Amino acid sequence: xxxxxxxxxxxxxxxxxQVSKAIxxxxxxxxIRERSNSRVSRLKRDxxxxxxxxxxxxxxxxxxxxxxxxDFKFLWQYVPFLFxxxxxxxxxxxxxxxxxxxxxxxxxxxxxxxxxxxxxxFKKNKKAEGWFGIIMFVSGCxxxxxxxxxxxxxxxxxMAVIDxxxxxxxxxxxxxxxxxxxAFKNQKEMAFKKDLTELENLQLELQEN
Amino acid sequence: xxxxxxxxxxxxxxxxYKVCNLYCYNxxxxxxxxxxxxxxxxxxxxxxxxxxxxxxxxxxxGLNTAISNLRKETKKPDRKTITVxxxxxxxxxxxxxxxxxxxMLKLAIEKISxxxxxxxxxxxxxxxxxxxxxxxxxxxxxxxxxxxxIKQKLEKIIKSITL
Numbered sequence: 001x002x003x004x005x006x007x008x009x010x011x012x013x014x015x016x017x018q019v020s021k022a023i024x025x026x027x028x029x030x031x032i033r034e035r036s037n038s039r040v041s042r043l044k045r046d047x048x049x050x051x052x053x054x055x056x057x058x059x060x061x062x063x064x065x066x067x068x069x070x071d072f073k074f075l076w077q078y079v080p081f082l083f084x085x086x087x088x089x090x091x092x093x094x095x096x097x098x099x100x101x102x103x104x105x106x107x108x109x110x111x112x113x114x115x116x117x118x119x120x121x122f123k124k125n126k127k128a129e130g131w132f133g134i135i136m137f138v139s140g141c142x143x144x145x146x147x148x149x150x151x152x153x154x155x156x157x158x159m160a161v162i163d164x165x166x167x168x169x170x171x172x173x174x175x176x177x178x179x180x181x182x183a184f185k186n187q188k189e190m191a192f193k194k195d196l197t198e199l200e201n202l203q204l205e206l207q208e209n
Numbered sequence: 210x211x212x213x214x215x216x217x218x219x220x221x222x223x224x225x226y227k228v229c230n231l232y233c234y235n236x237x238x239x240x241x242x243x244x245x246x247x248x249x250x251x252x253x254x255x256x257x258x259x260x261x262x263x264x265x266x267x268x269x270x271g272l273n274t275a276i277s278n279l280r281k282e283t284k285k286p287d288r289k290t291i292t293v294x295x296x297x298x299x300x301x302x303x304x305x306x307x308x309x310x311x312x313m314l315k316l317a318i319e320k321i322s323x324x325x326x327x328x329x330x331x332x333x334x335x336x337x338x339x340x341x342x343x344x345x346x347x348x349x350x351x352x353x354x355x356x357x358x359i360k361q362k363l364e365k366i367i368k369s370i371t372l
Contacts, residue, residue: 003360006367009310010333017223023215023247 043098051095054088061085070147077146083139090132094125119193137175144168214254217263218247224267227334231318231326232275242278249274268336269344272327317366325359332356 063069064081072078101121144167151160218225225246229239249270257266318326324345331341338352347355 002364003314003367006310006314007333009314013227013311014223017226020222020226022219023222027247 047095047099051092051099054092054095058085058088058092061088071150072146073149077149080139080142080146083135083142087132087135087139090128090135094128094132097121097125116196119196140171140175141168144171214251217267218250221264221267224264225271227330228268228271228275230315231330232278232323234319242275245278246271246274265336265340265344268331268334272330272344276323276327313367313370314363316370317363320366321359321362325355325362328352328355329359329363332359 061081061084065078065085070077098121101118144164148160148164151163155163225243228246229242233239233242250267253266253270318329321329327345328341331344336344338349338356341352341356342349345352
């Protein structure tokens with residue numbers, strides 16, 4: 001049996017497909033819905049993981065304040081950690097707000113309403129996200145100085161300064177790489193906006209026809 | 210615009226079904242790919258102004274989506290497939306003699322590479338070398354050479370199946 005002989009069988013399949021059920025507009029709408037749904041489930045997972053991470057970080061910070069594992073002698077040494085705690089709490093609040101919306105089953109509500117609501121929340125969070133970024137950057141850089149008195153106790157001034165500047169430079173480079181890689185851009189909002197425009201155009205045309 | 214789109218999709222829905230059947234082996238994956246192809250077609254539809262044949266355009270997007278989807282498969286996040294009840298992708302069954310032959314052909318096609326699958330699909334659809342070259346993006350002479358190799362390969366596989 002060669003390929004040419006089998007080619008005729010392909011026509012049988014083709015005929016079978018031609019009599020298959022037609023696809024309707026409802027299906028196309030449902031596909032846009034499904035696609036948003038998959039993005040939402042991805043967002044839900046990311047959100048839960050971030051919340052978990054933030055809670056863990058918060059526990060660590062509480063332990064720093066209570067147990068003083070770094071042997072801080074001055075109260076100012078705790079300031080960067082206080083900043084981190086504030087940023088941490090802000091992130092938890094923001095993530096919780098998004099979580100409340102994501103908890104809604106996309107199949108139970110109007111898709112347009114759902115997308116609008118989500119985009120609105122992203123917009124509201126934008127300002128807080130900016131502050132969160134600044135707080136984390138400043139505290140990330142300042143944390144290095146919290147260890148300066150301890151270094152000064154065991155090293156000469158110049159060595160202590162060098163030992164402080166190296167981690168500071170590393171922190172700066174990490175932030176810069178993260179910025180360049182788009183870590184501070186909210187691409188999720190853009191994707192949902194695209195879905196919403198697509199859906200609105202489709203619905204508008206369905207009404208016109 | 211969407212009326213024309215749905216009409217075109219219905220007229221040539223067989224193209225998407227065939228691509229789904231050749232590139233996916235279970236119902237879930239087929240529906241997933243179907244959804245992805247329709248989405249890509251819908252996204253590309255505004256820029257499509259009958260510049261090419263409807264079918265060529267659909268094959269190009271369908272095959273590109275199927276191949277890129279397979280490459281992304283490992284890093285793809287969890288996603289739900291279409292839940293619309295009336296939707297069903299017709300499968301290749303093995304009831305009659307012709308369908309048994311078709312099943313054999315499908316089994317053989319499963320063993321070749323993704324690009325080869327695309328070329329053989331277009332060959333089975335009786336597309337000209339020019340059309341295949343345009344859809345796949347290779348030269349006309351390359352189509353002939355590749356097609357001959359694929360045919361030989363497939364015949365070898367079919368022989369081993371029938372033995």
